[in-house]
Amino acid sequence: MKPMPDKMARLFEINRSLTQSLNLEVILPQLVQDAFRLINNADTTILYTLREDGLLHFSHGVGVDEEHMKQVKFKPGESLTGQVFLSKEGVVVQGDEFREYMETMSEENYSHFLKGVFHREIKSGIVIPLLYNEDCIGVLVVDNFDKDVQFTEEEYQLLEVVADQAAIAIMNSKLYQEVKRKNEELSYSLEIHHRFTKILLEGRGASFILETISNILQTPVEYSEDQPDAGFTFPIINANELYGYFTLQKPIESLSTIDKAALEHAATALSLEIVKRNTLFEKELHEIEEQFHDLLNGSRMKRGALRKFSLDEDSRVICMIIDSKSAPIWESHTMLQKEKLVRSLKQIVSRFCKTQVIFTKADQMVVLMAGEIKRLETLAEELRGAIQINHSIAIGIGREVSIQELSQSYREATEAAAYCKKLKGKTYVTYSELGAERLWLNTDQNLLDKFVSDKLGALFKMEKEYRETLQTFITENKSHKKTAELLHIHPNTLTYRLRKVESNLGIDLNKNEDWINMVLAFQIYYYLKC
Template sequence: MQDTLTHRQLKSLIQVSNVINSKLDIDTIFDSIMNETISVVEAAGGGSIWIFDKNQNRLIAKSAQGLFYPHIFRQIELVSGESMTGISFAAKKCLIFWDEVEIKQALSTLTPYNRDLLDRAIPSNFHFTSVISSPILQKGKCIGVITLDSFEQSLQFKQEDINLLEAIGHQAAIALEKSSLYYEKEKTVRMLSHSIEIHRNLANLVVNGEGIQSIMNFIHKTIGQHMFLFNEIGELKASACHSSFSVEMTEYITQYTKQIILTLENSHTVSDITLNDETYQIVVLSLGSKLKSLGGLIILSKQKMSEVDIAALEHACTIISLELVKEQAVFETQQRLRGEFVTKLFSGQMDEALIQKAKNLNFDPNRTYVAMIINFEDKLNEQKVLGEHVLRNLLHMSNKTLLGRNSQVMAVRVENQIVALLSFHSRVPSSNIVAEIKELGKNLQQEIINKYREIDVSIGIGRIKQGLTFVHESFVEANKCIKFLKNYLFDHRVLSYTDLGVQRFILQNSKEELNDFIQEVLGPLIQYEQSRKGELLSTLIVYLDQNQNIKKTADSLHIHTNTLSYRLKRIEEILATDLNDSQPLFNIHLAINIYQCIKAKDTLQKNKS
């Protein structure tokens, strides 16, 4: 090589080597190489260095020096085989284009867009007279091209110029490899430093007891992207978004993420989604471990997130997971202690120790109390049993709804039920308390149904009791409401014990006793109906519903009053009674109510089977 290079070119090659060894910024190195090469190659009026971008599948100009407009020239992006540079790249060897004819033929491969850029980059009074393009090879693979351009007819490239360009191409390959190693190390250090800084700040938040939402707000402020935290069943636990992110978009992300969370296997996944005609990158990072998932952290970004940010977020997930485990442990301990208290309280075993425990839990023994039972059944599951995660989430929902209106509430899980103790000041009117609790129950029921359509929710509410000493009676009454809702058709699935009238009589007696009573009072009429298929029993029911008003009953049945009078007379004959006598009429009214409830229960059980 030394025999074919001039003394000046050898000095230039040494200078290029010194630049590579003294600098790490690849753009600076390329500019220095290009300037040095043009200065020692007499025929070169300009030149460029092109590097192949794998992602774009294009040759990108990294340096452009000489008698043209580099800011325009560097917008050109070449495919393999396009122009002199692309032809050399495809051939993986140094090529020289000796005259304008060869150059014109090579330039004909340019796309119209690239040709327009080239024409605007080269002044109109300049023309290529000859061109050298030499590949940059790394381990036998072409990774770029160095191109020198001549604009003078009197100046021609020489063999030593080709040799120099090949040697510089080798030096450029070394520079790229060295720069790549440097930037990889720098990126690793930067990534580690960034992660450590985030980790340190998050750890401080945890130590100071800031909680999950503060952690989410910090990360959101740090990376500037929309963030969502979902639990292990895909329920949204916390979020931190810009104000532009709408409720509808949040609901869409919740539905989208629910499917991913349940099947997430890797530490993180990256994909693209479209929201409101805008494309976002969505990064899903798992929380917890494969053996025990705690959910996922979701980041929604309009820009592609760097590996540094994702690595930092993975470190952040460790802190979030620890905080979730801590919250869960605290919550379970509270639930165990409260569960023991409620179980003993509702058993009626009141003593001084229990009263003291109530005071420790901020429950005044002299306030007014009401018991509420929320019962759940999975309509899609034959065993009607709900999963542990779902029950835990239902408990969170119940606590949130009930605490929203009352500062003194305790809700605990008991198998497939949530048992709640609500406290009110003794000066609050009973009618207000009943109305408020029923409204709370309906709101909670609707919220649960909206989120879990497969769950059947029944809510039983006991009567108001003065002081903790008698609160177990309210619990028994709430339980009777749940029992009634399970066995009988009722218009609403939120039932207060005060709503029950004759139904209390039903709950306190066996089905055999109830049927005996019905037969004693209505037996002859029921038998008559079964044998004749008449309308007397239904007429009696409507007559009693209309408070024995002849005209209203006739209108309701769409019959003449004479027809109604005949039917009523026939009923009295069959039952051997007088419908104007208050005592037998009371028994008939009671029997009718019980008969309808039992009939509705039989229909309900038949439908379930």
């Protein structure tokens, strides 16, 4: 039997030893040793602590085979240790009770536990929960393998005091380690911040930002405007606007907190670099618009300025206007949408024309093309496909003119786009394909309304069948046979209807002037109706 020391002195000594360090690797072994020395009849002392996986893991022990005990992981409620963890109440038990609770152990835990205590049979024991703020953070166990020894209530109370002191010491240590960890993360985060700030100040560019974050994370990091795989991408956001994504070769969730913080710093740096690039892009667009402003308004452009765009005074150009039939092509509050759109258009146009200039004017895109232009209609279709994601667009294409007559092609493209906006199901119109429509594109709408009213007003007061009859007769270019067939009426009925229309309108469809007026009136009517 061990000699009985002064118990109170030992408790003070234990308390002092537990407060001398904040390192768990020092505190926990010391706790187990002190508990072992405090209880005279202790053959083993074992400390189990709760881990993040929700299991009670062997932490330290005296009188056991630690290699085997490290394999023991009790679920809450498993064995007497797990039961005390759940109930949060300590117990003094005898061997029979121990054996009953051991039957609740998993096969693996049972095997490792027996090997850990060298296959000895437990005769009595004290099992105490480590409680902190009503939460159980671990369990302290003292076992005896001598059948003639029984633990006393005094020893239980002593061990309970030790457990309370230990719980406080453990939590203080964890809190200290958490504060230390956060300070280290903050220090590292500031270091990363300074690295990326230096990159921005030195103007090293986006590629160096990507290289730096790749080195920090020890994995390749690339930039993507789109989101290929949500699990492997990290959004780059600044001022509530999405600038793209970092793409990694491992899941974002696998990164540590400090690595995610590094990604945040890199994202901020890259977003600022993108803002800088966009600012230069907007400046370039504005300069191009200013340089072509005089040409678009009928003035000449200096030869040196033309050469910047691979043009000269002998160049022949076509102007194309891209507009939207509804909402603007790009949203003014988004910084990158216009830039992405212009770069996409340049890429498409370059496949059809070697020399091109693209800039914006108000809410429209202006495309100037020079030299040999391949498949103009195909180009318009590809532009429609690139832009018309959320918008119905209208493309107007002017005629080919000399560079000094650019204002004429620009005006034609503008008028063609305006006309295209009125047409359903059509996304582009070339000015050269317009017929009489050219005459009223710039005519005051009130005059057009009056012309339609004067020529067709009486017809609109008649039954609907008379308007359909005249419209079909005009569409079929005065063919009585085709008109009757399309309307499914007898030729005599057609003749009757036409004569009644002529009578009500005071016209003679055989006279060229009256015929032309009817054709124009219907064309203007449907133009205004669009």
